Amino acid sequence: MKLLVIEDDESHAQFILTGLREAGHTADRAKDGMDGLFLATEEKYDVMIVDRMVPKLDGLAIIQALRASGNKTPVLILSSLAKVEERIKGLKAGGDDYLTKPFEFGELLARIEALVRRGNSEQSEQTTLTLDDLEMNLLTREVKRAGTAIDLQNKEFRLLEFLLRRPDQVVTRTMLLEGVWDFHFSPNTNLIDAQMSKLRQKVDKDFKKQLIHTVRGAGYKISAKQD
Amino acid sequence: MPSRIKKFFLSFSFRAGAVFFIALCTTLVGLRIQTYYRSLYISYADVRARIDAHASDIDQGISRYGAKYAEYLVHAILQDTSDKRLYLLFKDGKSLTGNLSAWPPEVDPKATWQDTFIAQPGGAPPLHLLVRITTYKHRRYVLLTGYNLERVDMLRNALLRVTISNVLLSLFMSFLISIIVVWMINRYLQGINRVAGRVMGGQLQTRVPVSGTGDQFDKLSANINSMLDWIVTLLGTVRDSTNAIAHDMRTPLSRHRLELRALADDATLPEKTREKIAAAMMRVDGIVEMFDDILSIARAESRSGAEMFAPFDIAETVSDVIEFYAALIEEKPLSLVSDLPAWPVKITGDKQLITQAIVNLLDNAVKYTQQKGHISVSLKELDGRIAITVADDGPGIPEQFLDKAKERFFRVDESRNTPGTGLGLSLANAVAGLHHGTLVLEDNHPGLRATLTLANEAVE
Incomplete structure (x- = not known):
């Protein structure tokens, strides 16, 4: 994957670039808004990471300029402005995701990958989601594993659906909070682990093959592949 | 007394109207009554002056020519038929001359001035007279001079009629003007009130x-407007500075956390050191969380x-x-009873802040209630207000701290070792305020009962 990082803060930029390279991606960095806009229009990137408050040209202005010229490259906004209004402003300007500083690198990476996948496979109107022998019917709200029905509560169903829509992808606790619960603040994230262990009990306990995996330092992943 | 009527009597409109009405009435009616008495007094004084003038003629005659002269003088005066006065001269209790046959029984011979009615013969209406009694030569001669007050009475009647109609008109005008003035003031006050209400509701413009x-009134309006401008400026400054603080604090904290993360992941460091670094990283998260809560409270409080x-x-x-807490509640274990309506309850508000407030209330209950304790959560809708109650049978908050518990960073001593920022209840309280509601903390005997009330009214 080829990424563009528009970030003026030296230590943040270095940390992100190192992390991306370690994860096997290539990345360019722009120190200010002008450079950033120039690079974004000249080169083809898979994802852009844009800080909002960069010198010369505001992050949101860069995104608006790109969107106005038809550039649809997924953009993740990385900002110190954490208020819900600011998030809404960022998404309205054309950002695809919004992450506030401080952040875990695992969170950033998971979100970048989610953005790329979303860009590749425009989600069609699916009525069933399947993974290995796990099957979820979105209309009847029935979940079956190897033909056996699994009884899930409302949010457990939503949690499993969220995972099944992103097979083989790392999903972070914050992504789950935002996506499943619509909580845009940081309550006790341990609660996600408690929820997840309950879901695992129901989905994986009686089966030899584990589908829900914990990804250390990042979150969870649903996958049929065994590590 | 029905409360609505009582309310009316206590209202500003009634009190201001009454004061204005009484003041205006007293002035106008007082003026009329004064005019009436003054006019009457002048005509009365005029009559007295005329009587005095004649009496002094007679006085002079008597002192110059002797008492006997009075008899001739009176007689002579009586020849002038145009004179409507009554005269009667007595000597040693006997009538000497005059146009009265006998001393009228209504007149007291010892008093000087008398306002009296004298009966007339033949059923004619009694005469209204102003009478003056003068004595000469050691009371041997007594002169009665009477003046018909018919014209004064006519004037009095005319004046009375005019005065009464004037007073009635004054009362009516006072009433009308009072109502108009109160209406004008009220309309003006209502305008200001409406604006204040809108501003408090968040429409700062x-x-x-x-x-x-x-x-x-215009000056008052202008002052209120400049006050509002000032508030808007201050709020803008607060917003700008919190944004600036957010940025200026979050960036170094984020940098700090990135460095700690790199160290925590550094496999060359001993395991013990890495654990300590990871703990330090968690504390940075705690600071950021506290910081977010403070900003949320500030935002909610600034309306x-x-x-x-x-x-x-x-x-x-x-x-x-x-449901979010269900797994943790099962794990501890605690028992939770919820009483929620089965139908949707719509409210207009800030969903994130309200959710956060409810999370904080339930989080406290789960955190402080001992194993096998009980928690109950209910939602009630009443008169456009929504009340969410979270009650537990945990240690609760001592009575004297129930109000203090809503203040920022307040923590009961016993709970200082439990994780938390001391901002949870304070945020819930600010969120209640933002939605024109309240947060009430009560003793649940035992435990804590927290009721978050929110007004369910769409903001204009």
């Missing part, structure tokens, strides 16, 4: 209309968060929060 006449208001189903939110 609303201003009191200024008519441009430059009167006192500038109304732009985030949107309708949503609060019953679903409460049930989501309960």
Whole structure:
């Protein structure tokens, strides 16, 4: 994957670039808004990471300029402005995701990958989601594993659906909070682990093959592949 | 007395109207009555002066020519038929001359001035007279001079009629003017009130209309408007500075956390050191969380968060929060009873802040209630207000701290070792305020009962 990082803060930029390279991606960095806009229009990137408050040209202005010229490259906004209004402003300007500083690198990476996948496979109107022998019917709200029905509560169903829509992808606790619960603040994230262990009990306990995996330092992943 | 009538009597309109009416009435009616008495007094004094003038003629005659002269003088005066006066001269109790046959029984011979009615012969109406009694030569001669007050009475009657109609007119005008003035003041006050209400509801751009006449009301309006401008400026400054603080603090904290993360992941360091670094990283998260809470409280308290208001189903939110905690409640274990309506309950508000407030209340209950304890959550809708109650049978908050517990960073001593920022209840309280509601903390005997009330009214 080829990424563009528009970030003026030296230590943040270095940390992100190192992390991306370690994860096997290539990345360019722009120190200010002008450079950033120039690079974004000249080169083809898979994802852009844009800080909002960069010198010369505001992050949101860069995104608006790109969107106005038809550039649809997924953009993740990385900002110190954490208020819900600011998030809404960022998404309205054309950002695809919004992450506030401080952040875990695992969170950033998971979100970048989610953005790329979303860009590749425009989600069609699916009525069933399947993974290995796990099957979820979105209309009847029935979940079956190897033909056996699994009884899930409302949010457990939503949690499993969220995972099944992103097979083989790392999903972070914050992504789950935002996506499943619509909580845009940081309550006790341990609660996600408690929820997840309950879901695992129901989905994986009686089966030899584990589908829900914990990804250390990042979150969870649903996958049929065994590590 | 029905409360509505009582309310009316206590209202500003009634009191101001009454004061204005009484003041105006006293002035106008007083003026009329004064005019009446003054006019009457003048005509009365005129009559006295005329009597005095004649009496002094007679006095002079007597002193110059002797008492006997009075008899001739009176006689002579009586020849002038145009004179409507009555005269009667007595000597040693006997009538000497005059146009009265006998001393009228209504007149007291010892008093000087008398206002009296004298009966007339033949059923004619009694004569209204002003009488003066004068004595000469050691009371041997007594002169009665009477003046018919018929014209004064006519004047009195005419004046009385005019005065009564004037007084009635004054009463009516006072009443009318009072109502108009009170109505004008009320209309003006209502305008200001409406603007104040809107501003408190978050519409900070609303201003009191200024008519441009430059009167006192206009000056008040202008002052209120400049006060509002000042508030808006201050709020803007607060917002700008919190944004700046957010940025200026979050960036170094984020940098700090990135460095700690790199160290925690560094496999060359001993395991013990890495654990300590990871713990330090968690503390950075704690600071950021506290910081976010402070900003949320500030936003809710400044009432500038109304732009985030949107309708949503609060019953679903409460049930989501309960479900969010379900796993932890099972794990501890605790028992939770919920009493929520089965139908959607729409409210217009800031969903994130309200959710956060409910999370904070339930989080406290789960955190402080001992194993096998009980928690109950309910949502009630009443008169356009929504009350969410979270009650537990944990240690509760000592009575004297129930109000203090809503203050920022307040923590009961015993709970200082439990994780938390001391901002949870304070945030819930600010959120209640933003939605024109309250947060009430009570003793649940045992435990704590927290009731978050929110007004379910769409902001204009």
